[in-house]
Amino acid sequence: MQLKINHNFTESLPADEIIENYRRQVKAACFSYVTPKRTKNPEILHISEDMVNTLGLTSSDSQSQLFKNVFTGNQVLENTTPYSMCYGGHQFGNWAGQLGDGRAINLFEVEHHNKQWQVQLKGAGETPYSRTADGLAVLRSSIREYLCSEAMFYLGVPTTRALSLSLSGDEVMRDMLYDGNQAYEKGAIVARVAPSFLRFGNFEIFAARQDHNTLKTLVDYTILNHFSHLGSPSKDNYIAFFAEVSQRTLDMIIHWQRVGFVHGVMNTDNMSILGLTIDYGPYGWLEGFDFGWTPNTTDREHKRYRFGNQPNIGLWNLYQLANALYPLIEETQPLETILENYKIDFEKKSLNMMKSKLGLEQFNDEDAQLIQNLEDTLLLTETDMTIFFRALSNFKKGEASKGLERVSAAFYTPNEVSDVVAQQWRNWFKNYDERLKKEMLTDAQRKLKMDAVNPKYVLRNYMAQLAIDDANKGDYKLIDELFQLLKNPYDEQPKQQKWFAKRPDWARHKVGCSMLSCSS
Numbered sequence: 001m002q003l004k005i006n007h008n009f010t011e012s013l014p015a016d017e018i019i020e021n022y023r024r025q026v027k028a029a030c031f032s033y034v035t036p037k038r039t040k041n042p043e044i045l046h047i048s049e050d051m052v053n054t055l056g057l058t059s060s061d062s063q064s065q066l067f068k069n070v071f072t073g074n075q076v077l078e079n080t081t082p083y084s085m086c087y088g089g090h091q092f093g094n095w096a097g098q099l100g101d102g103r104a105i106n107l108f109e110v111e112h113h114n115k116q117w118q119v120q121l122k123g124a125g126e127t128p129y130s131r132t133a134d135g136l137a138v139l140r141s142s143i144r145e146y147l148c149s150e151a152m153f154y155l156g157v158p159t160t161r162a163l164s165l166s167l168s169g170d171e172v173m174r175d176m177l178y179d180g181n182q183a184y185e186k187g188a189i190v191a192r193v194a195p196s197f198l199r200f201g202n203f204e205i206f207a208a209r210q211d212h213n214t215l216k217t218l219v220d221y222t223i224l225n226h227f228s229h230l231g232s233p234s235k236d237n238y239i240a241f242f243a244e245v246s247q248r249t250l251d252m253i254i255h256w257q258r259v260g261f262v263h264g265v266m267n268t269d270n271m272s273i274l275g276l277t278i279d280y281g282p283y284g285w286l287e288g289f290d291f292g293w294t295p296n297t298t299d300r301e302h303k304r305y306r307f308g309n310q311p312n313i314g315l316w317n318l319y320q321l322a323n324a325l326y327p328l329i330e331e332t333q334p335l336e337t338i339l340e341n342y343k344i345d346f347e348k349k350s351l352n353m354m355k356s357k358l359g360l361e362q363f364n365d366e367d368a369q370l371i372q373n374l375e376d377t378l379l380l381t382e383t384d385m386t387i388f389f390r391a392l393s394n395f396k397k398g399e400a401s402k403g404l405e406r407v408s409a410a411f412y413t414p415n416e417v418s419d420v421v422a423q424q425w426r427n428w429f430k431n432y433d434e435r436l437k438k439e440m441l442t443d444a445q446r447k448l449k450m451d452a453v454n455p456k457y458v459l460r461n462y463m464a465q466l467a468i469d470d471a472n473k474g475d476y477k478l479i480d481e482l483f484q485l486l487k488n489p490y491d492e493q494p495k496q497q498k499w500f501a502k503r504p505d506w507a508r509h510k511v512g513c514s515m516l517s518c519s520s
């Protein structure tokens with residue numbers, strides 16, 4: 001394996017002086033050196049060829065024993081020093097103190113084609129940040145992380161990537177529903193890749209400890225290495241840095257809203273400083289369009305992280321980051337302006353995103369109302385978000401009366417679309433048709449554009465669960481089938497039509513399909 005390894009992170013930032021691996025509060029350091037746990041019987045289940053190439057590896061590298069050893073934590077590459085990062089975070093609205101990479105170990109940094117990548121194992125054993133947990137991951141959550149992070153990439157959503165999915169060969173004890181029923185599950189490891197895994201929480205921890213020296217070192221490192229276009233670190237550039245993080249966070253969330261993705265645990269320790277979707281835990285995909293939906297059973301009561309609240313939570317999290325950066329800036333006004341702009345930009349970007357889903361390009365005063373009416377109507381009956389928007393591109397100008405028929409496949413109980421609801425739809429399609437007259441594009445041109453933003457295939461909750469059920473029985477074919485399917489989510493793929501379907505009834509209340517916990 002010919003990798004162009006470097007050590008920017010570990011050479012630029014202060015390390016924990018203690019090298020023994022026991023749980024502790026780590027002060028004045030950004031990371032601790034840790035060695036991944038050896039596993040009993042590692043087996044690679046899937047590899048992302050795209051990521052292999054992106055890192056500058058070859059197909060034959062990925063078939064080698066060395067690859068298997070390294071990406072399951074059983075061999076540390078020469079000249080590399082694996083480490084876990086120290087971070088804190090606000091969890092469900094409360095400051096939680098030190099969290100850190102409790103089960104993530106960064107293996108190395110690599111450069112390829114002028115891009116910097118960090119390669120990290122998730123589930124490779126205990127670290128100083130493991131607190132009361134075991135540092136391991138189970139197969140079900142690893143399949144979910146592996147498939148979803150690559151699927152998000154192909155959807156065009158900013159995300160961390162995945163290189164490989166492996167079984168460790170060890171068993172891991174979990175109480176999946178937190179109901180006192182513990183059971184052994186297969187242990188697994190995902191090799192994740194991103195330019196950086198830094199989170200808001202990496203900055204918050206130093207502000208909380210009033211360790212402004214380390215805070216500054218970390219912010220300067222981040223600007224120099226990941227926001228170098230801003231120029232060298234200075235007070236003005238700290239502000240520019242915050243503005244850019246704010247904008248990237250918003251852009252990421254707008255993408256989530258476009259494709260119907262619900263992260264599920266938007267704690268500040270799960271917010272990437274690069275605006276990447278990070279930490280795929282109890283996430284889910286909207287089936288019925290519903291602003292109030294969350295897949296996370298841990299959040300069932302307050303639904304803090306429900307679909308419709310994600311943009312607000314993004315802003316709330318940015319407030320926490322602003323507080324953390326404040327000691328370096330010592331002025332509230334510029335930070336407040338940026339946070340105010342988030343709200344304004346959200347309105348603009350959200351409107352543009354929804355317009356693109358409807359195939360609208362021209363400016364029109366009433367577009368916000370048209371979209372509001374659509375959302376209100378979508379909420380009247382259970383309507384599949386993905387199928388609805390995909391089917392909408394088949395609408396033809398001047399055929400308002402056929403609108404409802406075009407999208408009928410999206411209704412979960414088509415026979416129960418009452419006269420009142422049907423009338424509302426007919427009204428909406430009439431308005432939509434009127435509005436389309438202001439557009440220049442032909443029906444065919446509009447369809448092309450709409451199909452490029454409204455995916456046909458997403459990783460529906462039940463699809464991941466089917467792959468998990470098979471995998472638990474030792475059959476991994478479906479992992480590959482879904483992986484290949486989701487590489488081209490906007491293409492028709494007629495042979496895969498079975499995945500362009502509403503959630504089957506059996507999946508409505510099945511664990512893993514609509515209900516997920518943080519236990520992973």
Ligand code: AMP
Nearest residue numbers: 099100101102103130133134135136279
């Ligand atoms: P999450 O909200 O799942 O991203 O995790 C919150 C914190 O718990 C992070 O610091 C994780 O590293 C840690 N954590 C989650 N699961 C485990 C585990 N099995 N072992 C050790 N730490 C964990």
Ligand code: MG
Nearest residue numbers: 269270278279
């Ligand atoms: Mg996390």
